[in-house]
Amino acid sequence: MLYKSTKNFLLTAFAFIVLIPCSIVVLGTFKTDAEIYSTPLALPKTWTLSNFRTLFDSGGLITPFKNSVIVSMSSVFITLLLASMAAYAIARSVTISGKVLFFLFTLGLAIPGQVNIIPIYVLFVKLHLNNSLIGLVLVNIALTLPISIFILSAFFKDLSREMFEAASIDGAGHWRIFRSVALPLCRPAMGATGIFLFVICWNDLLYPLMLISELSKKTLPLILIDYRGEYFSSFSMLFTAIFVASIPMVIMYLFFQRSFIAGITAGAVKG
């Protein structure tokens, strides 16, 4: 009995600890600063969208939102494409070169991406890829390729060899087998990996902070950092901006909980 009630108490308490800060943000988007400070958890006195209007009228959020969408979508798409091709080649390779390639890619799992900030910065300034969304996409691809290849090649290795052999007896080339046999089979794995990558790209701060200084190229996390200074004492604005920046993730999470949890967890365990 004691065990059961302690357990229920702890479980409920932690659920509240998780949900209370999130509710403060959601409720805060409808409130004035004074209301947020005096009664952060109460329902707003009037449900008004004026915070959103102020934020969008200042025009500050739309461009970074677009930039984040462009950068995250293209990074994820290209990474998945390149990683699945590489993972397929590695999984099907019978020669030593496949093993060597796999080893080189897994080196990237051991070296934290953060330590490459200086060489990347120097290189990108030289190539004029700083202050460019293409530059961010390239960095994202390079940083997430090792983990994606790691996850996907494990998946390809589990597919049965006979299936590929049957396809190749029927006269299909490598490309054909990859496109018509391997890719359709690994759609769930690709989905989970894609979500994992999307969360990383959407939320990344370090590389954009270092590479982007032009306002028109900033992504959402960068703009939030700017807002932290600009609206330091106005949490109604900050909460509204956080809400807008998080809403795509939240919606995706509500629809694809399973893939989210599977993807992010696989990335963590294998990385």
Added chain:
Amino acid sequence: MALPAFAIYSFLYLYPSVSNLWNSTKRWDGVTPPEFIGARNFTYLATNDDLFLKVLGNNFRFALVVVVLQTSFSLLFATFLLKNTKTTIFLRVVYFFPTILSSVSVGLIWLFLYNPNYGLINAAAKKVGLMDDPGVNWLGDGKYALYAIAITQVWFHTGQMVVIYVAGLQQIPAELYEAAEVDGASRWQQFKSITWPMALPTTAVVVAYTTIQSFRAFDLVYAMTQGGPNNASDVLVTLIYNTAFASYKFGYASAQSVLLVVMVVLITWLQRRTLRVNYGDK
């Protein structure tokens, strides 16, 4: 078919990692041509740099707090949420939720909670009489800032670790618990002699992942304190970032990065070794 991936990867991952090694032997401000100085960056780091030692200490304390709290909380909740019922699945989804937010958003939310004047934490503490005015300035006081960020990190990622633990604990054969039940073992005895030893491989993964995450921490610290006050909450990556882009010591920052790589590789290697010694991991 692996060529395009490998080209991008070697150009933007392998090559930078190697050039980091090379840059760490230079005196370099990022503008004028670098000058070769051998191992002097490293000798200076090891013998003369009090700030680096302080930040290294910060990072170890940060990692310790996060690893201990996050691992124990997630193991505890995972044992509670082991069975797949509607309620447990719902709670896992709720607990996991913060993981999908960005570190910057989480940092800003906690900036509000920690605010000394109107933040929820001080307000609650004052209400129940645990704190007097003016209240603790969690992020502005060097005594607390680092730990305050560590708590935020625990809030941020415990749910993710719960899910990993649940997956690990569900591998434990149910017969073991049934047998223990028949023998009249208490909950605590069951945990001590079945759950804990059987969950050790998962614990090794969780601890290693959390430790490495703690040494890679940047976003949350940058969003909440930018390392302040007085470097009290600086961690290695914020230090490297500032050494390079605020003080323009590119060579010296590269040397610091090399040390970070060595540490992370060492942790990974230790984890693999522990797993292999104890469990004959493939």
